[in-house]
Amino acid sequence: MDIFFPKILRGLKRGPAVIIPKDFGMIVAYSGIGKKSVVVDAGSGSGFLAIALGNIAKSVTSYEWREDFAKLSEENVKRADLKNVKIKNKSIFDGIEETGVDLVTLDLADSEKAVGLAFNALNETGVLAGYLPHSQQVAKFVEECNKAGFKQTITLECIVRNYLVRESGFRPENIGLMHTAYLVFAYK
Amino acid sequence: MDIFFPKILRGLKRGPAVIIPKDFGMIVAYSGIGKKSVVVDAGSGSGFLAIALGNIAKSVTSYEWREDFAKLSEENVKRADLKNVKIKNKSIFDGIEETGVDLVTLDLADSEKAVGLAFNALNETGVLAGYLPHSQQVAKFVEECNKAGFKQTITLECIVRNYLVRESGFRPENIGLMHTAYLVFAYK
Amino acid sequence: MDIFFPKILRGLKRGPAVIIPKDFGMIVAYSGIGKKSVVVDAGSGSGFLAIALGNIAKSVTSYEWREDFAKLSEENVKRADLKNVKIKNKSIFDGIEETGVDLVTLDLADSEKAVGLAFNALNETGVLAGYLPHSQQVAKFVEECNKAGFKQTITLECIVRNYLVRESGFRPENIGLMHTAYLVFAYK
Amino acid sequence: MDIFFPKILRGLKRGPAVIIPKDFGMIVAYSGIGKKSVVVDAGSGSGFLAIALGNIAKSVTSYEWREDFAKLSEENVKRADLKNVKIKNKSIFDGIEETGVDLVTLDLADSEKAVGLAFNALNETGVLAGYLPHSQQVAKFVEECNKAGFKQTITLECIVRNYLVRESGFRPENIGLMHTAYLVFAYK
Numbered sequence: 001m002d003i004f005f006p007k008i009l010r011g012l013k014r015g016p017a018v019i020i021p022k023d024f025g026m027i028v029a030y031s032g033i034g035k036k037s038v039v040v041d042a043g044s045g046s047g048f049l050a051i052a053l054g055n056i057a058k059s060v061t062s063y064e065w066r067e068d069f070a071k072l073s074e075e076n077v078k079r080a081d082l083k084n085v086k087i088k089n090k091s092i093f094d095g096i097e098e099t100g101v102d103l104v105t106l107d108l109a110d111s112e113k114a115v116g117l118a119f120n121a122l123n124e125t126g127v128l129a130g131y132l133p134h135s136q137q138v139a140k141f142v143e144e145c146n147k148a149g150f151k152q153t154i155t156l157e158c159i160v161r162n163y164l165v166r167e168s169g170f171r172p173e174n175i176g177l178m179h180t181a182y183l184v185f186a187y188k
Numbered sequence: 189m190d191i192f193f194p195k196i197l198r199g200l201k202r203g204p205a206v207i208i209p210k211d212f213g214m215i216v217a218y219s220g221i222g223k224k225s226v227v228v229d230a231g232s233g234s235g236f237l238a239i240a241l242g243n244i245a246k247s248v249t250s251y252e253w254r255e256d257f258a259k260l261s262e263e264n265v266k267r268a269d270l271k272n273v274k275i276k277n278k279s280i281f282d283g284i285e286e287t288g289v290d291l292v293t294l295d296l297a298d299s300e301k302a303v304g305l306a307f308n309a310l311n312e313t314g315v316l317a318g319y320l321p322h323s324q325q326v327a328k329f330v331e332e333c334n335k336a337g338f339k340q341t342i343t344l345e346c347i348v349r350n351y352l353v354r355e356s357g358f359r360p361e362n363i364g365l366m367h368t369a370y371l372v373f374a375y376k
Numbered sequence: 377m378d379i380f381f382p383k384i385l386r387g388l389k390r391g392p393a394v395i396i397p398k399d400f401g402m403i404v405a406y407s408g409i410g411k412k413s414v415v416v417d418a419g420s421g422s423g424f425l426a427i428a429l430g431n432i433a434k435s436v437t438s439y440e441w442r443e444d445f446a447k448l449s450e451e452n453v454k455r456a457d458l459k460n461v462k463i464k465n466k467s468i469f470d471g472i473e474e475t476g477v478d479l480v481t482l483d484l485a486d487s488e489k490a491v492g493l494a495f496n497a498l499n500e501t502g503v504l505a506g507y508l509p510h511s512q513q514v515a516k517f518v519e520e521c522n523k524a525g526f527k528q529t530i531t532l533e534c535i536v537r538n539y540l541v542r543e544s545g546f547r548p549e550n551i552g553l554m555h556t557a558y559l560v561f562a563y564k
Numbered sequence: 565m566d567i568f569f570p571k572i573l574r575g576l577k578r579g580p581a582v583i584i585p586k587d588f589g590m591i592v593a594y595s596g597i598g599k600k601s602v603v604v605d606a607g608s609g610s611g612f613l614a615i616a617l618g619n620i621a622k623s624v625t626s627y628e629w630r631e632d633f634a635k636l637s638e639e640n641v642k643r644a645d646l647k648n649v650k651i652k653n654k655s656i657f658d659g660i661e662e663t664g665v666d667l668v669t670l671d672l673a674d675s676e677k678a679v680g681l682a683f684n685a686l687n688e689t690g691v692l693a694g695y696l697p698h699s700q701q702v703a704k705f706v707e708e709c710n711k712a713g714f715k716q717t718i719t720l721e722c723i724v725r726n727y728l729v730r731e732s733g734f735r736p737e738n739i740g741l742m743h744t745a746y747l748v749f750a751y752k
Binding site: 004006007008009021022024025026027028029030031032033034035052055056057125135138139142153154155156157158159160161162163164165167170182184 | 192196197210212213214217218219220221222223246313323326327342346348349351352358370
């Protein structure tokens, strides 16, 4: 079971678990970001999400409190040759310095604690996206979104099935990725 | 069962069936397009895919042989206020005029007949994406990709499950969208 | 979106929500019951699960504390012409009178409260099956299974996709049932 | 990724690929068989489906043209200690000797060639079930069902997702079985 990565992510080094294309695709599609968008991301991890978003958005600022991960992400940004992605070696829980943001993405053990900060950093049509492996995180995250003043949340999971296509027929691959994370999108 | 659409697609008029965010997200993620990308699309239909791609890419040219659909797409491009999306009222089967293209998307009854044209229009790292509702179309499309010289194809389907998140618990919605189309990505 | 029911369930009257074949099939497969099996079920609801199990097992006793539902289930058992299915108008929380049971099925708002009673009623290779719509019920139910002394639990969901098969091709139906309930199987 | 098997199938020897509980459960649920049912099966393979059905039905006759597989199935029937399952070392394509059958299950490379024979062996409420890994087999099989005179076919696939349930939360297992086979049920 190989996971496909688009070209921009292929040569990169991996530390902590990285977001894979199916979930990245959902974040783009459900946030509606484009080339004029300003994005804030935390935590950087290996920098894959920041880089994938940087390929699309005007600018991406990614917060990472761990020095080793921040360094790894920084190196990956250089490898991907993106000038519009900035890694900040800070905890997002200490505050989001950016304002008028179009998208905040959170993939942290305690993502729900940054929901209020994200709300304030976002502009009036801004979207918050949470990447949450467990159902309990989803419950806490959605509760915080409601408290923070977001008007709507969408919680979903994205399952991709790969197919074998041969002359003799067509069928899904036998083994596959059943789960990575639930995604919550919060809209002002 | 409501289908979510991002802001840029909300005010648009619908004629023929439109691509929905889950499949659009896959096309972005598996093609790796970004703000420097040049995209060719056919057929325009209601223009939703061309517009969603136009929000991300440098330019999108969308072919539509039916005059009524071309007109509808044109109007939707104006509503979305995108200057980089061009609707051509021509059949893509008569030739793709663009060259050095990063992504060609095909959503036609006979998409397989444009595979060779797409191959020639794409640059050397370009990607072809087919949106194919039936398994038989997939078989024909993949066969044509192999013949045309693409080195790799990935065939997949994307299933999104929406969740209800309430204090009392967490569960998927009972009824949902089980299928829209298979997606084939062909890489040079 | 039609739900298929096998012949034995077709002429029956429906009151409260009924179990559908996909979940019934999982209960049979993951419990391993057969024609020698003794089954206890609660609550009867409309009696569909008791009847479907009665078609296979040696005997089924189904507990239902609500008089109206017990009556409805009784009538449905008569319609299905099964002599080996007994509806008891009692709450299972007041005790399971049967012993040496092969399978206990629980589909109640508070199913977790009957887990200990089920453990005691089951024989040493007996299986407990919980039908639980929400994730929070699953968490509580599994916790009670662990406390009661069950050695293993399996939690799963079963998703059935229906296909259209025509000369022109093959594809899943567009709209379908995404969720009914999570199933927990507990083994001694 | 462990596949669960109910007790009756655990000690058995495996030769060719065996049917797993999710698909067996669908066959029971969508055929409606019970303890009075007469079943015909082909090919036996390792005998797993015949044995699982034998645990429920009145009698099962399973056809297997390969001598080695017939022998293996025979041994497994003895291990499972079932008196009502008979393995016939014959090709089902040479004819089904049983009549008034309630369920015929086909899991063969050319299952579609036995559809007519199955139709004739089945009683008037009898059900044919085909286990078909590829979409092309499904297309041929359904076509033969229509030709043979079956009034209705249901084509489906069953996807089971296993969950991890821990104090810290609830989530699907990451890797799982995405596909075994499509199932076609044909009703007279």
